[in-house]
Amino acid sequence: MDTNIHDRDLEAPLLMIPGPVPVAPSIMSALSAPTLGHRDPHLVKYFASALKKLTDLVDSRSGLPVVVPGSGTLAMEMALLNTLPQGAPILVVSQGVFGDRMQQIAETLGLETNVLRAEWGKVVTTDELRHALRQGTYAAVTLTHVDTSTGTMIDLPGLAACIKQEQPDALLIVDGVCATGGVEERMDAWGLDLVLTGSQKAFGLPPGLALLVAGPRAQAARTALGRVRSYYGDWERWRPIMQNPDGYFATPATNMVVALDQALTLMFEEGLDARYARHRALAHALRAGLATLGFTSFPAAECQAPTLSVLRYPPGVTPAEFLAAMYQQGVALADGIGNLAGQGCRIGHMGNISLEAVLQVVDTAERVLQPTQASGRAAQVAREAFGSIVHTDSHPA
Ligand code: PMP
Numbered sequence: 001m002d003t004n005i006h007d008r009d010l011e012a013p014l015l016m017i018p019g020p021v022p023v024a025p026s027i028m029s030a031l032s033a034p035t036l037g038h039r040d041p042h043l044v045k046y047f048a049s050a051l052k053k054l055t056d057l058v059d060s061r062s063g064l065p066v067v068v069p070g071s072g073t074l075a076m077e078m079a080l081l082n083t084l085p086q087g088a089p090i091l092v093v094s095q096g097v098f099g100d101r102m103q104q105i106a107e108t109l110g111l112e113t114n115v116l117r118a119e120w121g122k123v124v125t126t127d128e129l130r131h132a133l134r135q136g137t138y139a140a141v142t143l144t145h146v147d148t149s150t151g152t153m154i155d156l157p158g159l160a161a162c163i164k165q166e167q168p169d170a171l172l173i174v175d176g177v178c179a180t181g182g183v184e185e186r187m188d189a190w191g192l193d194l195v196l197t198g199s200q201k202a203f204g205l206p207p208g209l210a211l212l213v214a215g216p217r218a219q220a221a222r223t224a225l226g227r228v229r230s231y232y233g234d235w236e237r238w239r240p241i242m243q244n245p246d247g248y249f250a251t252p253a254t255n256m257v258v259a260l261d262q263a264l265t266l267m268f269e270e271g272l273d274a275r276y277a278r279h280r281a282l283a284h285a286l287r288a289g290l291a292t293l294g295f296t297s298f299p300a301a302e303c304q305a306p307t308l309s310v311l312r313y314p315p316g317v318t319p320a321e322f323l324a325a326m327y328q329q330g331v332a333l334a335d336g337i338g339n340l341a342g343q344g345c346r347i348g349h350m351g352n353i354s355l356e357a358v359l360q361v362v363d364t365a366e367r368v369l370q371p372t373q374a375s376g377r378a379a380q381v382a383r384e385a386f387g388s389i390v391h392t393d394s395h396p397a
Pocket of ligand 1 (some may be wrong): 019074096146172177
């Protein structure tokens, strides 16, 4: 058995699946610093600093940040568990596997669930949502900002405004797992009551943390519930730690907390607008480069997410063979899931990804698909596409 972690590291591929994602060196070194106790004054400082930056990231002045060991699915469950009583009617807006997962969680928790589902590769429009909201009254509406199965992104501010207008009392819960930190999300300005995510996506951390920010209305909803049917998942039990991390409820993932603070520091050093623009430019570059090889985007043009690409293969390509060949050449990509299992190819480009990583994907794909005539042209097209977007974004008309 190979137990040498360093040998395994040397073989690690460029991780371009839609999470987990590559981890930047400064985050990696934060992770590998000696483990601190949860009440160590340094840890307390990192934790408080990370929590403050987390609320700043999503533009929430009085939101309660909640960071616990777990993954995005735990954050989804905690969001519903802490805000809605059993039997409450909710509308789940779904454009793929993860919206459908929200429905499953809601049903598991005993909520009365209606689903407004977009056709695969499309998103629910404001008109469709308005129509659905006129058919019933809901305690909450859930939205998936970016669905990782279809590569689609909703018009979050537009749908949020529609919900505010039609049902101002409904809580607005946003699954930001494939978006937060890579796409703008403004809780206060757009009226979002709760945003949740996981560490392994646009934060550029390894898997291991569930993150939520609960706005004032979501916190009031928790208070109104009294008791909830979970111990670990009850954010009221975590609240004292989130307000002052110098305490104990259950052991936090201390190395991950230090790394979270570093990940958020990187975000603010880059600048949020610049970071979001980089995500758009990388998406554009990847798609332009792979288009020269015959790949086409699965999602409709108006709703393609900047954090990942879901692509159809050029004619004649066998998905499993292509993915295996890419992996052999040092690039890990993901197969489709849900309706696209064994069909679409999913490529993540979120977090602290550089243009070089995207160019490596494109160049490797060219060599895999056109071994005899590969010229580097696909990567050249990608590089030019990146430049044109960055230029446009940095010089708004
Ligand atoms: N929501 C979305 C949009 C996701 O992409 C994912 C993970 N791919 C999840 C929820 C679930 O997160 P996790 O796998 O971290 O539990």
